[in-house]
Amino acid sequence: xxxxxxxxxxxxxxxxxxxxxxxxxxxxxxxxxxxxxxxxxxxxxxxxxxxxxxxxxxxxxxxxxxxxxxxxxxxxxxxxxxxxxxxxxxxxxxxxxxxxxxxxxxxxxxxxx
Numbered sequence: 001x002x003x004x005x006x007x008x009x010x011x012x013x014x015x016x017x018x019x020x021x022x023x024x025x026x027x028x029x030x031x032x033x034x035x036x037x038x039x040x041x042x043x044x045x046x047x048x049x050x051x052x053x054x055x056x057x058x059x060x061x062x063x064x065x066x067x068x069x070x071x072x073x074x075x076x077x078x079x080x081x082x083x084x085x086x087x088x089x090x091x092x093x094x095x096x097x098x099x100x101x102x103x104x105x106x107x108x109x110x111x112x113x
Contacts, residue, residue, distance in 0.1 A: 033057075033064035034071045 027047035034040055035057040041064055045051060054063045054072060065072045087096070 031055075031066065032068075033066055034068045035060060035062045035064035036071050036073060037062060039064070 028044045029047045029051075030042055030044055031051040032040060032042045033055045037057070037060050039057050039059045041055060041057055043055065051066070054065055056062075057064045063072045063075055091099070
């Protein structure tokens with residue numbers, strides 16, 4: 001007696017009804033992008049969605065734009081920032097000094113000094 005989770009074989013070539021008879025595909029639009037290396041990229045997106053202004057070229061990785069005669073240039077990489085650099089963006093030197101003195105005072109109180 002077969003159990004309920006048996007995988008049944010299917011004959012080669014047998015398929016459900018054609019996809020176009022089962023459902024109506026969503027309306028789509030073709031959007032073409034060009035990169036600095038003259039690569040042409042065409043993607044299909046939904047018709048009711050705004051196309052993104054930039055798309056990464058799958059061939060060279062450069063950004064591609066929709067203007068064939070004026071493609072975007074190379075994007076400059078943001079240099080590495082240390083944790084201290086991010087802290088210095090948020091606090092002035094005086095604020096940092098005040099926080100340090102406050103933390104040292106709390107540490108000295110806990111140690112009993």
